[in-house]
Amino acid sequence: MTVYGATNGAGSGAAPERVDVLVVGAGQAGLSAAYHLRRRGFAPHREGVDGGFVVLDGNASPGGAWAHRSPSLRMATVHGFHDLPDAELPPVDPEAPAREVVPGYFAAYEARHALPVVRPVSVRAVRAESELPTSRLLVETDRGTWSTRALVNATGTWTRPFLPHYPGHFAGRQLHYADYRGPEEFTGRRVLVVGGGASAIQVLSEVAAVGETVWVTRSEPVYHDGPFTPEYGRAVVARVEEGVRLGLPVRSVVSVTGLGPSVAYRRAEELGALHRRPMFDRLTEHGVAWGDQELAVDAIVWATGFRPEVGHLAPLGLRSPGGGIALTGTRATADPRVHLVGYGPSASTIGANRAGRAAVNDLVKLLGDPAKEPGTAPAGPRSAPAGPGRAAVAV
Structure with missing residues (x-):
């Protein structure tokens, strides 16, 4: 090298x-x-x-x-x-x-x-x-x-971890999944986990074993009970690919595959941590609130993607x-x-x-x-010969 x-x-x-x-x-x-x-x-x-x-x-x-x-x-x-x-x-x-x-x-x-x-x-x-x-x-x-x-x-x-903005201010511990280092610091605490993907499931499966968890997502999580077959995978990729082809903001493949029967999912299910609540309206000093109903929590883990x-x-x-x-x-x-x-x-x-x-x-x-041309630089001129209209060819 x-x-x-x-x-x-x-x-x-x-x-x-x-x-x-x-x-x-x-x-x-x-x-x-x-x-x-x-x-x-x-x-x-x-x-x-x-x-x-x-x-x-x-x-x-x-x-x-x-x-x-x-x-x-x-x-x-x-x-x-x-x-x-x-x-x-x-x-x-x-x-x-x-x-x-x-x-x-x-x-x-x-x-x-x-x-x-x-x-x-x-x-x-x-x-x-x-x-x-x-x-x-x-x-x-x-x-x-x-x-x-x-x-x-x-x-x-x-x-580039993504943190959505919600009105209000929470005085307790907040961290994105990118900064999550395991459940130990949350022992005996009530932790709000935000997000509907695999990262949220991992956090729930670990923290629920040492403390209390509350799970909230913006929309109902997508569950996939069957096997992740090649055909299913291609269909998922096609959905993401269409948006990228049109120049729309990127959706990750993982975000549209759905939650399957992974080890972490089964652990979270066994611990009773998969009771999802809808997204809250605002942050409060001691937690979060849905209208007039407030829930006090010790920490918020934002598993909200990248x-x-x-x-x-x-x-x-x-x-x-x-x-x-x-x-x-x-x-x-x-x-x-x-x-x-x-x-x-x-x-x-x-x-x-x-x-x-x-x-x-x-x-x-x-x-x-x-x-x-073994042992030499690629054939052709030193600058790219094609303009922006050249079509991609994947072999």
Whole structure:
């Protein structure tokens, strides 16, 4: 693996490192894209040498969002996990913390495939080098600027927890699921859990064992009693994909799959924690209220989801009038140089794998096939030859 200096050779005053493809993020989607880039013949970038690909990761160590999950989340209670391409997850203890198992698996994967991951690097902005649709992209980071012909954005959602606004003020403990670290601090307490997804179920299944829980959701939770068959999965993804194609705000795949008979769900059910109440009207100093009825609680856990981390793409003007980024496959409809993976319909571990492959297949068509010229940069001009109207092709 390439070892870069303190500023990756692209620090202040230095000429940007030039690559063919730059991947932002080294979670499941980013690693999948990196694997397929290598498989299709793109070489890991070498400092000071024009071409190849690189992965910039904001974390100090491998693991993506998994490294930040609650220590209480065990592999047995993970809401689904799919192996990375060409690397089966070794057998693990079901009671092992997911925040240890998955990052270890990711680290081994990076080493096995010699993926050029540079970390920690915070990407601040991506902008076009010029107004020409064939120009290169400049990726500005806290460790200098990179120049790339194409970009794969795999930044996920973990760094953008969503907290809805409700009138009033609660004087007690409030935290988002992103900051939840297990049930211990809530022993003997009454805890309000807000949200209708898998994260809320995990919190209920743990906190109800040590304290009292009250569960509220904005709408009636969707239950899925049958098996999560491939056909059901495709139908769910299609619903999310339609919205993304139209440029609407993203709905996560997990949010529309429904609650199934997971280990956490069964535990919460056994503890009597799945008696859902409708959303409250306002916060009060000591709790929440529905009209004139007030409920005192000691803490509120907001399991209210996340939003895509795409603010650094704002200079490219990719957002549609609907508020989201319209995609054709994984490609930003407005810019063939930019692909988003782990976004919308591919925001699941299996979806991220497929999106990484589809993005790379499309980029080979855009940039040229490096496998046809072993040991060289991809064939074709140094700038992307197609304009915004180019159709995505996923093989």
